Amino acid sequence: MSSTPAAAENAREARGGKPPKDFDRPRFLRVLMGLFLVWTFAPIAVVVLFSFNSGKSLQNFDGISTQWYSDFFGDQQLRESLIASLEIALVTMVVATVLGSLLAFGLVRSRNRLSPVTNVMMLIPLVVPEIVAGVTALLLFTQIGLRLSLTTIILAHITFSISYVTVIVRGRLAALNREVEEAAMDLGATRMQTMRLVVLPAVWPAILAAGLLTFALSFDDFVLSFFTTGEEVQPLPVRIYSSIRFGVTPTINAIGTLMMLVSISTIALALALPRILGRRGQTVLIGKDAV
Amino acid sequence: MSERRFAGLTLLPGAGWLVLLFLIPLGITLAISFGVTDDLGNAVYAWRPENYSQVFDPLFVPVLLRSVGYAAATVTLCLLIGYPIAYFIARFGGKYKYLLVALVVLPFLVNYLIRVYAWVAILSDEGLINGILKDMGMTTDGVRFLNTPFAVVGGLVYGYMAFMILPVYAALDRMDSSLIEAGKDLYANGWQTFRHVTWPATFQGVLAGSVLVFLPAVGDFVSAQLLGGPDTYMVGNLIQQQFFEANNYPFGAALTTVLMAFLLIFMVFYLRSAGRASEEARA
Numbered sequence: 001m002s003s004t005p006a007a008a009e010n011a012r013e014a015r016g017g018k019p020p021k022d023f024d025r026p027r028f029l030r031v032l033m034g035l036f037l038v039w040t041f042a043p044i045a046v047v048v049l050f051s052f053n054s055g056k057s058l059q060n061f062d063g064i065s066t067q068w069y070s071d072f073f074g075d076q077q078l079r080e081s082l083i084a085s086l087e088i089a090l091v092t093m094v095v096a097t098v099l100g101s102l103l104a105f106g107l108v109r110s111r112n113r114l115s116p117v118t119n120v121m122m123l124i125p126l127v128v129p130e131i132v133a134g135v136t137a138l139l140l141f142t143q144i145g146l147r148l149s150l151t152t153i154i155l156a157h158i159t160f161s162i163s164y165v166t167v168i169v170r171g172r173l174a175a176l177n178r179e180v181e182e183a184a185m186d187l188g189a190t191r192m193q194t195m196r197l198v199v200l201p202a203v204w205p206a207i208l209a210a211g212l213l214t215f216a217l218s219f220d221d222f223v224l225s226f227f228t229t230g231e232e233v234q235p236l237p238v239r240i241y242s243s244i245r246f247g248v249t250p251t252i253n254a255i256g257t258l259m260m261l262v263s264i265s266t267i268a269l270a271l272a273l274p275r276i277l278g279r280r281g282q283t284v285l286i287g288k289d290a291v
Numbered sequence: 292m293s294e295r296r297f298a299g300l301t302l303l304p305g306a307g308w309l310v311l312l313f314l315i316p317l318g319i320t321l322a323i324s325f326g327v328t329d330d331l332g333n334a335v336y337a338w339r340p341e342n343y344s345q346v347f348d349p350l351f352v353p354v355l356l357r358s359v360g361y362a363a364a365t366v367t368l369c370l371l372i373g374y375p376i377a378y379f380i381a382r383f384g385g386k387y388k389y390l391l392v393a394l395v396v397l398p399f400l401v402n403y404l405i406r407v408y409a410w411v412a413i414l415s416d417e418g419l420i421n422g423i424l425k426d427m428g429m430t431t432d433g434v435r436f437l438n439t440p441f442a443v444v445g446g447l448v449y450g451y452m453a454f455m456i457l458p459v460y461a462a463l464d465r466m467d468s469s470l471i472e473a474g475k476d477l478y479a480n481g482w483q484t485f486r487h488v489t490w491p492a493t494f495q496g497v498l499a500g501s502v503l504v505f506l507p508a509v510g511d512f513v514s515a516q517l518l519g520g521p522d523t524y525m526v527g528n529l530i531q532q533q534f535f536e537a538n539n540y541p542f543g544a545a546l547t548t549v550l551m552a553f554l555l556i557f558m559v560f561y562l563r564s565a566g567r568a569s570e571e572a573r574a
Contacts, residue, residue: 029379033391036376040398043409043449046419050412058412059422099305106302110295118306125313129510129554131527135547136316138534142334143319159312162305191297220402222513227534237404244404244517248412256405264400 044260051253058248068254078239078255084150085236089219092157097211099158100165101203107166108173125163133160134227141228148230156228157218164217165210172206173199205274212270216263324544334540342545351529355549358525361440362509365447366455366501372448373455373500378489381463392460399453407446407517414442414518438520446514451507455500462496463489495568502561510550526550 051069055062072078103122107115125133137156138148146152176199184194222237229238236259240252327337345351380391398406413419414436421433436442470492474484512527526546533543 029375029383032375033379036372037394039449040395040452043406043413044398044401046413047405047409057422058415058418059425099308102301103305106298106300106305109298110302112295112299114299114306115302118302118309121306121309121314125309127506127554127558129506129550131510131512131530132547132551135530135534135543136313136320139319139323139334139540139544140312140316142540143323155312159308162309166305191294216400222402222404237402240408241404241513244408244411248408248415248417252408253412256402256408259405260401263402264397267400 047253047256048260050250051257053250053253056250058250068250069258071251072254072258075251078236078251080233081236081239084233085219088150088154088157088225088235089215091154092161092218093211093215095154096158096161096214097165097207100162100210100214101169101207103162104166104169104173105199108170122163122166125160126167128160130223131227134223137224138227148228150230150233152228152230153225153235156224157221160224161214161218165207165214168210168213169203169206172203176202205277208273208277209270212266212273216266216270219266220259220263320544321548323541324548326541326544328539328541332538334544339541342541343549345542346545346549354524354529355526357523358509358527361444361447361515361523361525362505364444365451365508366504368444368448369452369455369504370497370501373452374459374497377456377460377463381460381466382468392457395453395456395460403450404513406450407513410442410446410449411437411517437518438523440519440523442518443515443523443525446518447508447511450511450514451504454503454507458496458499458503459493460496462493466492495565498561498565498568502558505557506554509554 049061050058052064052066053061054065054067103118107119107122133156137152137159141148141152141155181194181198184198185191189197220237221235222241225235225238226241229235234242236255240255243249243252322336323334324342325337325339326334326342327339329335346355376395380388380395384391411418415421416433416435416437418436420436421430424430424434466489470488471484474488479487509525510527512525512531515523515525515528516531530543530546530550533539533546537543
């Protein structure tokens with residue numbers, strides 16, 4: 001390392017100087033870590049706690065009740081929004097996972113002139129700020145005269161989900177041991193059979209995880225939906241946004257808590273699945289990991 | 292069919308989708324940014340470069356500068372808070388290391404909108420903190436937290452903190468901790484060891500974290516919309532207004548293009564310095 005001589009020089013200077021400070025001791029850092037965790041979790045805890053408040057106040061906790069949850073499920077419009085959000089997330093998950101996985105396979109296995117260009121094009125959506133994504137999608141739909149609706153939201157969500165799937169699945173594909181496939185084909189399997197019986201089972205956990213992540217991202221998305229939503233049925237985050245602008249209500253606490261539950265459990269499942277599936281006797285197929 | 296041909300075919304649906312729904316829309320945005328609105332308010336293709344001089348109108352320049360300033364402040368605060376947290380987890384986390392990383396990531400899985408809303412519920416005039424302050428008799432009229440730059444930047448820091456902690460943590464975790472021991476053996480004190488050993492070894496992580504925080508922060512409009520007001524609006528709010536209030540799509544497209552161009556230049560600088568740093572590390 002280039003800085004070592006400088007460090008040594010400084011050390012020499014320091015030798016006669018003050019005793020070393022306790023900068024590196026964990027006590028100060030431990031306090032900071034504690035404060036950090038309070039700061040991170042307190043706001044979320046407040047939302048969850050007050051979603052069970054029997055009163056309307058956001059200042060005093062009057063007692064436990066689930067009335068804001070029944071308010072939410074009793075509201076026709078909000079129920080429609082919830083269903084719309086789930087619908088969008090589900091369709092996005094299926095289409096983006098299929099397209100993204102195929103794209104990953106193509107990028108790993110084909111070596112034609114198009115693949116480096118495609119690779120760059122696939123990575124850009126990951127770094128584009130959400131508002132840019134929203135504006136470009138909105139302009140596309142208005143310029144080609146497509147009426148804004150759930151369909152336009154789904155189209156936009158798929159576009160910005162493909163890259164996540166591709167990146168995740170590509171990692172798994174690149175780690176595969178190709179010799180297993182060659183062996184399968186030597187034993188008379190067709191390319192399709194090899195894909196179905198050898199490649200797919202090995203990549204499956206990654207595909208599932210990517211799909212679940214896509215579902216969570218789409219269900220949670222606000223900015224892209226905000227720009228591409230129509231007037232009639234709006235997804236849940238857009239609905240929440242417009243009601244927050246008119247003031248804070250306890251029902252939003254309840255919706256927020258429910259949304260947290262959906263996204264955290266989906267992502268937890270996405271993280272856990274590859275491990276659960278990976279353990280079941282697939283070591284032979286997984287290649288690199290098994291070595 | 293050879294494997295390569297087959298793989299080339301599987302590339303097509305996804306690539307085609309991205310061309311049609313990502314690349315072409317980028318082109319449309321660029322084209323519309325030179326356009327005009329007709330009498331009905333629809334965006335029409337035209338040649339009106341004045342849209343761009345309007346972006347740099349004295350009316351809007353403060354908003355652009357404010358966006359960059361808020362984003363830079365967000366990066367700085369994320370670094371000042373996030374680095375020690377990452378350092379603690381990587382060096383002293385012990386058997387709780389993965390638990391602590393999970394705790395850092397967990398709130399991040401909660402919808403950004405909900406997390407910003409949580410701060411509205413806490414900081415608003417009828418919010419939790421004002422309630423506590425009134426109960427304690429420290430204030431009668433309440434304290435105004437919202438509509439201040441502090442609230443907006445605070446929302447951004449809260450929203451994007453994990454983007455800083457994770458890459459810095461990864462860099463610290465990768466770093467050979469015997470380097471720190473060596474520094475101490477050479478009589479460097481804690482600060483000197485940090486300054487000459489730890490910081491250079493983790494600088495790439497810091498750079499990556501800064502970019503990951505800066506990119507979404509500079510284009511954010513939710514925090515300024517919910518925690519701030521017209522005096523704290525960022526470029527994202529300005530863009531959003533063109534599409535939902537002013538109905539001036541060409542100007543909105545020009546603002547979006549300027550934002551993209553700015554971020555592109557920023558990314559090029561980042562990639563070049565990252566490339567140079569990894570070359571130095573190899574040398």
